[in-house]
Amino acid sequence: MSDTQSLQVFQPPADFVSQAAISGMEAYRALCAEAERDYAGYWARLAREHLSWKVPFTRTLDESQAPFFKWFDDGRLNVSYNCIDRNIEAGLGEKTAIIFESDDGTVSRVSYKDLLVRVSRFANALKASGVKKGDRVVIYLPMSVEGVVAMQACARIGATHSVVFGGFSAQSLRDRINDAGAVLLITSDGQCRGGKSLPLKPIADEALALGGCESIMKVVVWQRTGAECAMQAGRDVFWQDFVAGRADFCEPEWVEAEHPLFLLYTSGSTGKPKGVQHSTGGYLLHAVLTMKWTFDLKPNDVFWCTADIGWVTGHTYIAYGPLACGGTQIVFEGVPTFPDAGRFWKMIQEHKVSVFYTAPTAIRSLIKAAEATATVHPRNYDLSSLRLLGSVGEPINPAAWMWYYENIGGSRCPIVDTFWQTETGGHMITPLPGVTPLVPGSCTLPFPGIQAAIVDETGTELDWGKGGILVVKRPWPSMIRNIWGDAERFKKSYYPDDFNGQLYLAGDGATRDAQTGYFTITGRIDDVLNVSGHRMGTMEIESALVSHPLVAEAAVVGRPDDLTGEAICAFVVLKGIRPEGDAAKKMIKDLQDHVGKQIGPIAKPKDIRFGENLPKTRSGKIMRRLLRSLAKGEEVTQDTSTLENPAILDQLRRGV
Ligand code: WT7
Numbered sequence: 001m002s003d004t005q006s007l008q009v010f011q012p013p014a015d016f017v018s019q020a021a022i023s024g025m026e027a028y029r030a031l032c033a034e035a036e037r038d039y040a041g042y043w044a045r046l047a048r049e050h051l052s053w054k055v056p057f058t059r060t061l062d063e064s065q066a067p068f069f070k071w072f073d074d075g076r077l078n079v080s081y082n083c084i085d086r087n088i089e090a091g092l093g094e095k096t097a098i099i100f101e102s103d104d105g106t107v108s109r110v111s112y113k114d115l116l117v118r119v120s121r122f123a124n125a126l127k128a129s130g131v132k133k134g135d136r137v138v139i140y141l142p143m144s145v146e147g148v149v150a151m152q153a154c155a156r157i158g159a160t161h162s163v164v165f166g167g168f169s170a171q172s173l174r175d176r177i178n179d180a181g182a183v184l185l186i187t188s189d190g191q192c193r194g195g196k197s198l199p200l201k202p203i204a205d206e207a208l209a210l211g212g213c214e215s216i217m218k219v220v221v222w223q224r225t226g227a228e229c230a231m232q233a234g235r236d237v238f239w240q241d242f243v244a245g246r247a248d249f250c251e252p253e254w255v256e257a258e259h260p261l262f263l264l265y266t267s268g269s270t271g272k273p274k275g276v277q278h279s280t281g282g283y284l285l286h287a288v289l290t291m292k293w294t295f296d297l298k299p300n301d302v303f304w305c306t307a308d309i310g311w312v313t314g315h316t317y318i319a320y321g322p323l324a325c326g327g328t329q330i331v332f333e334g335v336p337t338f339p340d341a342g343r344f345w346k347m348i349q350e351h352k353v354s355v356f357y358t359a360p361t362a363i364r365s366l367i368k369a370a371e372a373t374a375t376v377h378p379r380n381y382d383l384s385s386l387r388l389l390g391s392v393g394e395p396i397n398p399a400a401w402m403w404y405y406e407n408i409g410g411s412r413c414p415i416v417d418t419f420w421q422t423e424t425g426g427h428m429i430t431p432l433p434g435v436t437p438l439v440p441g442s443c444t445l446p447f448p449g450i451q452a453a454i455v456d457e458t459g460t461e462l463d464w465g466k467g468g469i470l471v472v473k474r475p476w477p478s479m480i481r482n483i484w485g486d487a488e489r490f491k492k493s494y495y496p497d498d499f500n501g502q503l504y505l506a507g508d509g510a511t512r513d514a515q516t517g518y519f520t521i522t523g524r525i526d527d528v529l530n531v532s533g534h535r536m537g538t539m540e541i542e543s544a545l546v547s548h549p550l551v552a553e554a555a556v557v558g559r560p561d562d563l564t565g566e567a568i569c570a571f572v573v574l575k576g577i578r579p580e581g582d583a584a585k586k587m588i589k590d591l592q593d594h595v596g597k598q599i600g601p602i603a604k605p606k607d608i609r610f611g612e613n614l615p616k617t618r619s620g621k622i623m624r625r626l627l628r629s630l631a632k633g634e635e636v637t638q639d640t641s642t643l644e645n646p647a648i649l650d651q652l653r654r655g656v
Contacts, residue, residue: 020434133158142191165310257281275484282477341369393533425478465514
């Protein structure tokens with residue numbers, strides 16, 4: 001895998017240009033020009049054409065309380081109605097909405113009609129147990145039809161869900177329940193991944209026992225693994241008992257367009273994870289538009305997004321977008337490497353997947369597996385059903401792009417490298433398959449109507465060809481509305497005073513090609529790491545480390561990693577003497593387990609180094625830039641003359 005090969009340009013294939021929803025650069029430019037001419041009018045037109053409203057809106061964009069923007073705010077609609085009922089009304093009742101494949105390969109299908117019944121019964125059960133519009137419901141479930149049903153049921157009654165990824169720890173779950181003030185928790189006895197059965201309800205019990213979750217009135221437990229699990233009388237109820245006897249139809253709650261559809265916690269550069277609050281109308285509009293324009297979803301497509309519902313990708317491109325477009329999609333419980341690393345390719349073949357959306361980290365690990373074991377190489381599978389590929393979560397390196405293009409897409413399928421964030425709700429900068437000539441490694445051009453730009457520290461827009469700070473110049477419908485319970489932090493994080501509160505700060509650096517204006521994302525400019533496409537704050541990991549009784553101080557940085565994009569590297573000062581040899585190895589394992597227990601396995605540092613101290617300036621500031629060089633194994637070229645304790649560098653240079 002070499003990244004030095006000269007980069008080709010891949011023109012949109014003729015069949016895309018002739019039939020794609022947006023076909024040809026002229027059509028793209030016309031949309032951008034329309035938005036330029038009449039920004040609010042453009043989005044209003046799309047919102048009327050692509051969503052079904054119970055009460056039509058008359059106001060499009062309200063900027064009077066900037067940066068707390070409102071879209072379509074006097075309109076009313078229901079997301080679940082838009083995702084299910086309107087498809088049935090359009091004659092798609094018998095169409096398969098979800099093809100579910102379990103970890104062990106068992107396949108089941110859910111039609112739109114079935115989905116309406118399952119969502120309605122669960123929604124009615126929620127209502128009967130006292131959950132009301134605006135109440136928060138935390139969902140801690142594995143990948144399942146039940147996960148989608150629970151989310152849709154919340155949307156149906158106007159409850160605001162907050163999904164917590166099943167890999168997060170009891171402490172992380174507790175913090176999210178506490179911050180959201182949730183009234184109900186939906187979980188399962190356990191989950192099946194890679195042939196193993198793992199507990200979930202015991203972790204939920206542990207979370208609730210930590211205290212601070214007193215707002216929880218009820219815990220609904222879906223029995224997935226059949227594992228024995230303790231049920232607390234009066235609080236816990238099994239899913240089938242919860243829905244027993246509930247009516248097959250639930251009238252949707254018609255909510256205001258600005259009503260919070262969900263909160264989703266994500267990491268920032270400081271403090272605890274923030275509850276990103278999304279709207280109903282604006283969010284759904286972008287989910288639908290990007291399904292149609294970026295993924296060019298057609299009635300006969302089989303769409304597969306491999307994300308987990310615990311992340312925003314699984315919200316927009318599993319729970320909502322595909323359904324809102326009447327699509328057929330795969331929901332997969334398992335992992336890409338079980339029973340072997342050919343699992344994805346086998347599933348694409350068997351279900352005739354036509355649009356496939358995954359993360360660079362998965363591609364890189366499957367390249368490695370295919371190179372090591374011939375039988376799991378994609379050439380052994382019939383992937384001819386594919387017509388479009390997508391990438392998300394982190395920059396895709398050109399070598400991985402080329403492999404994906406040639407080996408999975410048969411040099412026939414465009415790749416949409418979609419740049420976006422939890423906060424943006426949907427794609428922001430992305431190729432459109434019938435429009436954009438592709439350059440491996442570049443997410444190319446803004447989605448029509450999105451005003452992305454690159455600025456310097458003063459907020460001045462830079463000429464193409466220069467690198468700087470990625471911003472969005474105008475509010476857009478699917479943007480974050482607030483940080484739950486912390487409006488000040490919302491302003492500080494996304495509309496900082498540095499830019500007079502006028503520009504949305506993405507937190508990424510980017511460059512634009514001098515000729516084409518194509519964007520390339522160069523990575524986070526704050527203390528946020530991206531490990532295997534998962535977002536993690538260095539401060540969170542540091543807090544987890546120092547909560548260990550033997551740790552005096554810790555500093556965490558990222559370093560480039562061939563497989564995971566970035567890897568977590570921790571520099572630790574212990575309270576006792578600095579360990580060496582086997583003692584150090586044991587301590588590393590202890591600390592990794594400790595972080596896993598505090599946050600979740602995805603946050604375990606790959607590399608831990610011990611010092612008697614950390615490199616600090618005379619004023620006591622940790623020199624993180626130096627630590628980043630040490631983590632990479634580079635020679636330290638920075639000026640170390642301001643360093644209080646230069647001798648420490650030798651201790652930290654090498655791991656154990
Ligand atoms: C961060 C957002 C987008 C949903 C999943 C991650 C990075 C995301 C790309 C891409 C380069 C990307 C950015 C961004 N990122 N997509 N196509 N190319 N970088 O959502 O957890 O909120 O993380 O992921 O750094 O800020 P998230």
